[in-house]
Amino acid sequence: MQRKLSVSKYASIKQLIYSKLTTALSIYINYKTIKCTKNKNIPLSQDRKKRKIIYISGIALRLEKSEKYSAMEIASGIVSHISANYDKDFTIQVTSPGWIHLEVTHPFLATWLQSLAQRGWEDEKDEEVGENITYSSSLFAVQYTHARCCSLLRLAVNEGLMKQRKSNLDDCNYTKQRLLSSIVSPNSIPWLNSDEKLRFNHPASYLLINELVRVVDRLEDPNLDDSVNWEKAALDLSRVFETFWCQCQIFGEVKTASPELAQARIGLVLATQSVLKFLLEEKLGVFALCEV
Numbered sequence: 001m002q003r004k005l006s007v008s009k010y011a012s013i014k015q016l017i018y019s020k021l022t023t024a025l026s027i028y029i030n031y032k033t034i035k036c037t038k039n040k041n042i043p044l045s046q047d048r049k050k051r052k053i054i055y056i057s058g059i060a061l062r063l064e065k066s067e068k069y070s071a072m073e074i075a076s077g078i079v080s081h082i083s084a085n086y087d088k089d090f091t092i093q094v095t096s097p098g099w100i101h102l103e104v105t106h107p108f109l110a111t112w113l114q115s116l117a118q119r120g121w122e123d124e125k126d127e128e129v130g131e132n133i134t135y136s137s138s139l140f141a142v143q144y145t146h147a148r149c150c151s152l153l154r155l156a157v158n159e160g161l162m163k164q165r166k167s168n169l170d171d172c173n174y175t176k177q178r179l180l181s182s183i184v185s186p187n188s189i190p191w192l193n194s195d196e197k198l199r200f201n202h203p204a205s206y207l208l209i210n211e212l213v214r215v216v217d218r219l220e221d222p223n224l225d226d227s228v229n230w231e232k233a234a235l236d237l238s239r240v241f242e243t244f245w246c247q248c249q250i251f252g253e254v255k256t257a258s259p260e261l262a263q264a265r266i267g268l269v270l271a272t273q274s275v276l277k278f279l280l281e282e283k284l285g286v287f288a289l290c291e292v
Contacts, residue, residue: 003058012220013213014055020086042059043058044057046214048210052103052206053213055102056099056221058100059100060078088108090102106198110191119131139231141235146276147289149276152250153266153273155221156269159255161263162263204247205248207243208244208272211241212237212271215279237272237275237276241272250265
């Protein structure tokens with residue numbers, strides 16, 4: 001059974017880490033007033049590791065300039081607090097001259113992915129969306145990818161990997177426009193194997209997870225909204241998903257030999273579809289096609 005983490009409060013993993021760093025700083029510095037404790041002033045970036053989700057912060061190096069402690073001492077104090085309270089969420093280490101590396105654990109990622117897949121980004125306005133949102137030739141590649149996701153999810157229902165509510169299933173518009181909200185199982189996607197590791201075995205799966213984390217981080221950062229090229233973000237996610245889809249089989253032999261892996265992969269499709277829909281309709285103002 002997956003644990004309940006603080007993912008529900010912060011869809012963005014980066015924002016969650018910001019909050020933990022801020023708390024740890026307050027405790028370590030004995031509640032002194034430090035300007036750097038504000039989210040926008042804490043240096044934090046996602047590393048580009050292919051199979052890991054790692055964030056790196058140089059906050060200790062910044063504080064060293066104004067405090068009487070060394071960067072290594074400050075970093076060690078911050079890490080000590082976070083490790084004591086969130087040891088199952090992050091694996092943390094300090095590297096010279098004072099960098100803090102926070103790696104997100106697989107159980108935490110599983111809970112984050114489940115939360116993303118379950119909640120989606122839908123605002124239940126599908127019936128009205130056609131009146132206000134236009135089509136776009138320049139973003140057709142993204143719209144096509146979204147439609148591909150919807151098609152795969154419908155196939156997953158037909159193949160028994162997921163189930164839909166029985167009501168209104170004969171209504172074509174219902175099954176296409178209410179796809180996310182009508183999927184009721186698996187309630188908890190089997191993201192983890194018996195060793196509490198994500199069961200994905202192909203690099204393309206981890207590339208997709210990395211991209212999903214990166215996009216959601218940007219979506220939830222109020223300081224970035226005006227500076228983000230959302231069209232590029234949507235296209236990048238679309239390309240990464242296409243690589244995943246081409247290299248990671250879901251149906252056929254995989255579904256027969258490893259149904260849990262097939263469900264986990266369709267879970268990534270569900271998460272990608274929800275994020276793409278939000279990008280298209282909320283950030284780019286174009287219709288998220290359900291079929292092409």
